Every structure is written in structure tokens, then in C-alpha cells.
Amino acid sequence: SSELTQDPAVSVALGQTVRITCQGDSLRRFYASWYQQKPGQAPILVMYGENNRPSGIPDRFSGSSSGDTGSLTITGAQAEDEADYYCKSRDSSRNYNCVFGAGTKVTVL
Amino acid sequence: QVQLVQSESELKKPGASVKVSCKASGYRFTSHAINWVRQAPGQGPEWMGWINTNTGNPTYAQGFTGRFVFSLDTSVSTAYLQISSLKAEDTAMYYCARYSDAADAFDMWGQGTMVTVSS
Numbered sequence: 001s002s003e004l005t006q007d008p009a010v011s012v013a014l015g016q017t018v019r020i021t022c023q024g025d026s027l028r029r030f031y032a033s034w035y036q037q038k039p040g041q042a043p044i045l046v047m048y049g050e051n052n053r054p055s056g057i058p059d060r061f062s063g064s065s066s067g068d069t070g071s072l073t074i075t076g077a078q079a080e081d082e083a084d085y086y087c088k089s090r091d092s093s094r095n096y097n098c099v100f101g102a103g104t105k106v107t108v109l
Numbered sequence: 110q111v112q113l114v115q116s117e118s119e120l121k122k123p124g125a126s127v128k129v130s131c132k133a134s135g136y137r138f139t140s141h142a143i144n145w146v147r148q149a150p151g152q153g154p155e156w157m158g159w160i161n162t163n164t165g166n167p168t169y170a171q172g173f174t175g176r177f178v179f180s181l182d183t184s185v186s187t188a189y190l191q192i193s194s195l196k197a198e199d200t201a202m203y204y205c206a207r208y209s210d211a212a213d214a215f216d217m218w219g220q221g222t223m224v225t226v227s228s
Binding site: 030031033035037042043044045048049052054084086088090097098099100101102103 | 144146153155156158159168170171204209212213214215216217219220221
């Protein structure tokens with residue numbers, strides 16, 4: 001399957017922990033990468049590989065993977081983490097082309 | 110610093126063409142592939158394909174063949190997306206994104222170019 005499935009929305013209290021998941025057959029073979037997008041802005045990479053943060057991404061962001069599911073966890077969510085989060089991986093049924101999940105809207109209460 | 114700077118927003122009539130540019134700076138242009146991503150209003154990103162910045166060879170995702178053309182001018186470190194025979198449904202934000210082999214991820218994005226198709 002070429003699909004990556006994400007929950008449409010999650011909410012988290014300020015300072016609490018939230019996990020965003022991405023499910024798809026391709027994740028059994030490829031890691032997901034994760035992108036944060038705030039309104040009116042371009043996406044930015046926040047996680048890649050098993051658990052790798054680009055420079056400048058706070059360490060409250062972490063990643064994990066198990067079976068067909070990749071996860072992005074925000075530990076101690078801050079107001080500025082409110083955004084849409086998209087996973088991306090490869091589509092093993094289509095020449096390993098890229099595919100994005102539909103996104104998860106994270107609301108920090 | 111590493112950045113991708115895209116051309117300004119465009120307003121086009123149906124049937125016209127548009128060419129979006131993506132100028133890279135701060136790194137060796139031919140070291141990283143450039144990908145193109147479409148994001149329709151209120152929707153998630155959609156991968157359009159990529160271009161090999163060494164060979165100029167483009168790869169198009171399903172649904173982006175025929176009217177979409179990726180090209181390069183390596184002398185000015187710039188990638189281009191041209192869309193012909195524009196339709197209303199092409200109205201979207203178009204992003205270029207640098208691909209990192211090491212990360213298998215898009216580690217740098219342009220700021221986006223809004224293309225609006227309206228009569």
C-alpha cells in the first residue's frame with residue numbers, strides 16, 4: 001500500500017507529552033521523516049531516521065519506529081509546538097517514490 | 110547559510126503556463142537532488158517528483174506527467190518547475206525541497222510559491 005495514515009488531530013496540555021503516529025506498510029522497510037508546518041510557513045524537518053533531530057530542533061522532540069508504525073513524540077509540549085505535523089516515507093509499490101501522510105494537527109491547550 | 114529562495118506568487122488564467130524558480134545558495138547545488146511538492150489550500154503536501162541535479166534527469170510522480178516539467182540551470186544553482194495548460198485545480202502552493210541522502214529526508218525547503226489559476 002502507498003498510504004501513510006495519521007490521526008487528523010490531537011491535543012496536549014502545555015508541558016505534557018503527545019505522541020503522533022504514522023502507519024503504513026512501507027514503514028516496515030523505511031523510516032519516516034517528520035515535518036512541522038505552522039500556518040503560512042513552509043514545512044521544516046524535525047525528525048528523520050530512527051531518532052535523529054536536525055540542528056536547531058529542541059530535544060523535546062523524539063522519534064521511534066515499530067513494525068508498520070513510526071512515531072514522533074513531543075515531551076513537555078510548548079505553545080510554539082502547535083502546528084501540523086506530516087510524516088513522509090517511500091512507497092514500495094511505486095518505485096520507492098515519496099509519499100506524505102495527511103497530517104496531524106497538534107493543539108497545545 | 111543554506112537556503113532555497115523561490116520566485117514570487119503568480120496569478121494566471123486557465124490555459125496559460127507558469128515557471129517557478131528555486132535558487133539554491135550556501136551549498137554545492139549538484140550535491141543534493143531537488144524535489145517539488147504541491148500543497149493545495151487546506152490540504153497536506155503532495156510529492157510531485159524530483160530532479161537529479163547532476164544529470165538533470167527528472168522523475169515525475171503519478172499525476173504529474175505531461176503538463177509538468179522540471180529543469181535546471183546549474184550555472185546559477187537554480188531549479189525550475191514549469192506547468193503548462195494551467196487549470197483551476199493547479200491552484201496551490203508549490204515548494205522546492207532539498208533532499209538529503211544521509212537523512213533520506215527533505216532537509217531544506219523553499220518558502221513556497223503560490224500559483225493561482227483564475228479567469
